Amino acid sequence: MTGEHPVTRSLRLLWHGLPPARKGPRPSLTLDQIVRAAIAIADAEGLDALSMRALARELNVGTMSLYRYVQDKAELMHLVLDHVTVRTVEDGTPATDWRTMLETISQDARQMYLAHPWLLQVNWSSPVLGPGSVGDLERTLSSLTELPFSDRERIMLVTLLDAYVTGSVRQEVLFDQASALTDLTYEEFWELQLPFLEAAMESGRFPTMAAMSEDSFSGGWEETFELGLTLLLDGVEREVARRESASHASPPND
Known part of the structure; x- marks a missing residue:
């Protein structure tokens, strides 16, 4: 719809899906395919790696073809976030306290x-x-x-x-x-600090921490x-x- 606010378009996609194609080739992708591919990229490479170009490459389509479904990354994120918020507590789960x-x-x-x-x-x-x-x-x-x-x-x-x-x-x-x-393992990182921490605990300046059990931070x-x-x-x-x-x-x- 001409002049439609981007948020309104996102809401239409979320609640009603893709509009029927009026002309041109029949859509070869679904919104679910697009969203799942976007999530896969973000999971594997991080959010910064997710772009319309990267998504088109993942779906093996041209970038311009992808814009027929989703207008930009902001709109894509609206779809993605709504998808990932569906938790495992499904409708019909027996009522409990x-x-x-x-x-x-x-x-x-x-x-x-x-x-x-x-x-x-x-x-x-x-x-x-x-x-x-x-x-x-x-x-x-x-x-x-x-x-x-x-x-x-x-x-x-x-x-x-x-x-x-x-x-x-x-x-x-x-x-x-x-x-x-870091180029250090977890154990190596704390081994470097150990002499300084031991001296601090023996100084008497930190009596509460010095009295704590050895497994306090485990x-x-x-x-x-x-x-x-x-x-x-x-x-x-x-x-x-x-x-x-x-x-x-x-x-x-x-």
Whole structure:
């Protein structure tokens, strides 16, 4: 449509797919093929390597032919992001308690970011919402309907969980990237620092750290994530119990 805003075109593609071809050769690609190829490039080479030219080469088509389907990289990213947000908690999953659902959803989100670490480079503050992302949010919110929270608070809780997941995974991904960029192994890196740290601990200036057990820094990323998620959801559970107790204690309205 002439004069159509790029965001509107992206939304049409997300919700309605490609429009029927009016003239010219019949489309030889599907949006799903295009999106999957784009994700494969980003997974293998990083987000910076994903371009319309690289995507056309991956699909074995001319770059100009690709523009018949997707107008530019920004539009392509709208399709890609909506695709990757579809988690493993599918429609029809038997209903369970809110805590189990949030644990599953958070674990799925962690695995999504670990599988596609380039997602951490994307600014999702103003997402173009397609059926994948809306469906994902619907599944998450459906697990919170029984909580004694307002709709606004439920959205805040979802935002809080996402912030925890992305922050945790970002640390893990950055750690792996830092290890890959140095010419030292993990063990060699810390062996170089050991004499300085031992002297610091023996100086008496850092008594709390000096008294810590030898395995204090041996916790793995998954173990750390599980502990943080448990503590976060424990807090939600206590707030739920507090509100329910207050509700039962309140005298009925006349």
